[in-house]
Amino acid sequence: MKLVIEQAQVVRQIFDWVGRERVTIGEVCRRLNTDGHLTQTGKAVWDRSTVWGMLKNPAYIGFAAFGKTQVCSRRQRLRPIRGASPQPRRDYSSNSVDISEWISVPVPKIVDENLFAAVQEQLQENQRRSRIGQRGARYLLQGLVTCKLCGYTYYGKAISNKSAKSKPRDYAYYRCIGTDAYRFGGNRVCSNTQVRTDTLEAAVWQEVCSLLKNPQRLYMEYQRRGQEPTSAVQENIKTLESQIAKLRRGIARLIDSYAEGLIEKNEFEPRIHKIKERVAILEAQVKNLNDEATLNRELRLIIGRLEEFSSKVINNLDSIEWNSQREIIRLLVKRVEVDTEQVNVVFRVGEVSDVPKSESESLQDCRRGNHSPLRCTLFGEFWVGSCLEASEDTEF
Numbered sequence: 062m063k064l065v066i067e068q069a070q071v072v073r074q075i076f077d078w079v080g081r082e083r084v085t086i087g088e089v090c091r092r093l094n095t096d097g098h099l100t101q102t103g104k105a106v107w108d109r110s111t112v113w114g115m116l117k118n119p120a121y122i123g124f125a126a127f128g129k130t131q132v133c134s135r136r137q138r139l140r141p142i143r144g145a146s147p148q149p150r151r152d153y154s155s156n157s158v159d160i161s162e163w164i165s166v167p168v169p170k171i172v173d174e175n176l177f178a179a180v181q182e183q184l185q186e187n188q189r190r191s192r193i194g195q196r197g198a199r200y201l202l203q204g205l206v207t208c209k210l211c212g213y214t215y216y217g218k219a220i221s222n223k224s225a226k227s228k229p230r231d232y233a234y235y236r237c238i239g240t241d242a243y244r245f246g247g248n249r250v251c252s253n254t255q256v257r258t259d260t261l262e263a264a265v266w267q268e269v270c271s272l273l274k275n276p277q278r279l280y281m282e283y284q285r286r287g288q289e290p291t292s293a294v295q296e297n298i299k300t301l302e303s304q305i306a307k308l309r310r311g312i313a314r315l316i317d318s319y320a321e322g323l324i325e326k327n328e329f330e331p332r333i334h335k336i337k338e339r340v341a342i343l344e345a346q347v348k349n350l351n352d353e354a355t356l357n358r359e360l361r362l363i364i365g366r367l368e369e370f371s372s373k374v375i376n377n378l379d380s381i382e383w384n385s386q387r388e389i390i391r392l393l394v395k396r397v398e399v400d401t402e403q404v405n406v407v408f409r410v411g412e413v414s415d416v417p418k419s420e421s422e423s424l425q426d427c428r429r430g431n432h433s434p435l436r437c438t439l440f441g442e443f444w445v446g447s448c449l450e451a452s453e454d455t456e457f
Contacts, residue, residue, distance in 0.1 A: 069171050071098050072121055076172045079116060080179040085187055086112050106246055116184060122177045123170035126163040130155040201262040201387050202235070202397055209400040211239040211251035217258060232259040235399070256399060266386060268406045269393055270378050276367040294354045298347055305343045312336050 071093075078084050078092065090107040100107060119126055136154045199217055206215035215235040235258055238244060239251025312333060319329040374381070374389065381389070398405040 068101065072115065072171050075112060075115060076121070076176055076180055079183050080176045083183055083186075086116070086184075106244070113184075116180050119177075120168050121170075121172040122174050123168060124165040125168045126160075127166055128162065128164045129158055131158050198384075198387060200233070200235070200258055201383070201390065202258075202265060202394075203387075205391065205394055206235050206261070206397045206399060208237040208239060208251060208253050209398045209405070210253045211237065213238040213251060215256075215399060218255070232257050234258060235261055237399070253399065253401060256404070261397070261399075261404065264404060265390060265394065265397055265406055269390055272367070272393065272408065273371040273375055273378065276371055294350050298350045298354070301343050301347045301350070305340055305347070308336055308340050308343070312340075 075089055075093075078089050079086070084092075086109045089112050090109055093107045093112075094105070097105070098107070099105060100111060115121070132153050133156045134154065135152050203217060204214075207213070208215060215237050217233050218236045219233045234255040236255040237251050237253045240249050240253065240255070242249040315324075315329065315333050315336070318324050319326070324332075393408055395407045398407065
């Protein structure tokens with residue numbers, strides 16, 4: 062394995078900063094960016110996850126590791142990956158394997174073992190002192206809000222004292238990562254606006270409460286969009302199957318006529334081709350109706366499960382604590398999509414399983430929001446749309 066001297070010097074410098082100067086990973090990234098060091102892939106901006114991965118990599122003390130992960134059943138994601146298909150290509154996830162089970166491969170040594178151990182201790186200390194670890198979950202929709210324009214995630218951003226003009230503020234803003242120019246070499250990749258946390262959270266909680274209070278709205282919306290009831294669907298299927306059977310009998314008679322020499326080949330081929338096309342069209346219609354009937358049955362099962370869940374929390378919706386609100390939202394909401402003028406709440410109603418154990422007994426108030434009523438709903442990825450105000454400024 063060839064050792065690149067310039068890259069090795071950068072690695073040693075990173076380990077020195079953390080192991081000897083006891084700086085944070087964020088400070089390491091700032092120093093690397095200021096000094097103009099490029100990443101291994103040639104990027105000018107260093108990401109914290111990249112530095113963290115380097116500091117945890119035992120390859121720098123002389124041995125690379127094989128078998129650090131193992132395949133396991135696919136875990137449910139909180140939200141889809143930006144730019145990726147909602148349906149993953151692989152139906153599995155991976156778990157970390159205990160270090161004792163790793164297979165070591167000798168490689169050139171760059172960092173001393175004592176320095177590597179000091180870095181690991183400092184990383185643990187940084188984690189203990191991390192503000193994120195101290196404050197815990199700060200936002201009701203943390204991890205669920207995504208940008209409809211660029212696909213990046215929204216994150217909670219508190220208002221600075223300067224922007225607040227020394228006035229107390231009991232809210233923050235959800236802001237798209239794509240609007241942060243410093244993350245993309247000085248150029249923002251998204252023009253979407255930020256949204257006040259209290260406004261967005263109140264709107265989403267209202268839609269969750271609305272669904273819990275009336276789970277049947279799911280089925281009513283399904284029918285409103287032109288879907289027929291199961292009995293009508295079954296009647297249509299029977300009618301179409303009868304027509305298909307009649308056409309197949311016609312094909313059999315046509316073949317017999319051709320075999321007996323009653324019709325010529327130039328007359329037989331276009332006629333049988335036309336009948337087969339008609340059969341294919343009717344079979345496709347039957348398949349669509351069968352899919353619709355299956356969806357109808359599954360929808361009723363989903364509504365039943367949703368009603369069962371709703372019965373356990375419905376009487377306490379007006380007095381639910383913040384943490385319980387957050388858990389219920391994460392149970393029912395798949396993602397919250399922020400567009401320039403509208404917010405779509407996408408429910409994961411097909412995946413509702415049961416009430417979280419911590420919520421069954423203790424179910425606080427939710428803040429008011431100035432948003433319009435529901436304008437549309439859709440089953441499949443069951444979503445609702447609400448108009449919300451958004452702001453580029455810290456003033457709302």
